[in-house]
Amino acid sequence: MAGESLMNDAIPLSDSLSQVNGWLENNSDILLQYGVNIIAALLILFFGNIFVKVIAGSVAKVLRKKDMDPAVIEFIHGLVRYLLFVIVLIAALGRIGVQTASVVAVIGAAGLAVGLALQGSLSNFAAGILIVAFRPFKSGDYVEVAGVAGSVESIQIFQTILKTPDNKMVVVPNSSVIGGAITNYSRHATRRIDLMIGVSYSADLQKTKQVLRETVERDDRILKDPDVTIGVHTLADSSVNFVVRPWVKTADYWPVYFDLMMNIKQALDANDIEIPFPQMSVHLNKVDKAD
Incomplete structure (x- = not known):
């Protein structure tokens, strides 16, 4: 009885394998075509990504030879790389049968939706x-933008990267910069130092x-040029x-x-010129009590 049961189970399994083999034989051309297209699409993505990196790198190299600002x-470089990769992606989708016109339309619609969002x-x-x-600035410039001061490290597609004097990285959105x-x-080769020095x-004053x-x-x-400017600025409450x-x-x-x-400070001290500190004079008046 057990042997007969195994034989009965084997017959449907054999039929199923026969059906699968028959389907594979009847659709072998389609499967082969799809397999080739998928492999081709993967190859397009693989070699296309390499091609994109090479082209973007070559563009960056040419710009460096022209002494263009590293931030620019x-x-x-980032803009060229993204645009070329989109083209490679569309080519790969077209290889597996996706209509490129439809892809462009979908990307356009998606871009509009994403743009609104x-x-x-x-x-x-x-x-x-x-x-x-x-x-308005280049890589390495010390700038103050959007309330943040630091050296420009890079200008990216969506943000500008600054490094503060205490070595912190600050990411500032480009819209805030503009x-x-x-x-x-x-920007300029020279700067003026503005000091306010108070004396008693x-x-x-001439000696000071x-x-x-x-x-x-x-x-x-x-x-030496321009010459230093020194003069009395304010007659303040406690100092000149x-x-x-x-x-x-x-x-x-x-x-x-x-x-x-x-x-x-040392020169004023050496010449006995006092640097005053804020002070207040209080005058007390004695009032006689009435009898």
Whole structure:
């Protein structure tokens, strides 16, 4: 009985295998065609991705030879890579039978939908193009944008990367960069240092001015042209305030600033010129009590 049961189970299995084999034989041409198309599509994606990297890299290399700003090069490199990859993807889909016209239409519709949903991202993209076109700053410049100050590391498609003086990375959306004031501290070769120095009302102003000038002129990093400006700026509550405005190379701004503040303090002390601190005079009047 057991042998007969096994024989009965084997017959349907044999029939199923025969049906599968028959279906494979009848549809072998279609399967072969689809298999070839799928393999071809995968090859298109694989070699197309390599091709995209090579082309984008070549574009970046050509721009570097022309001494273009590294931040602009990175922006164009990313843009070229994304556009070429979309073309490769459409070609791969077309190889497996998807109508490319339909794909373009779907991408267009999807792009419209995504664009409406991600208006901020599109504005960042457009702002990135404006930054690259008008170049208010370049890679390495020290700038202040959207309330953040730092050195420009790169300009990407949607954001600008800054590095702060304390070595923090700050990502600023391109729309925020374009939408506000941009202060570029590195654009010009020279900068002016503005110092406010307060001295006592009892100080000799001519002597104070001479001490300040001699202190400034001892620093070789301070430029001779334009000449330093020194003068009385304000008669304040507790001090007579002098302005000291020398010009230096942009790279020397902060080192000269710190050294000059220390040297001025030491020079005033050496010449017995008092630097006053805020103070208040209180006058007490005695009032006699009535009898």
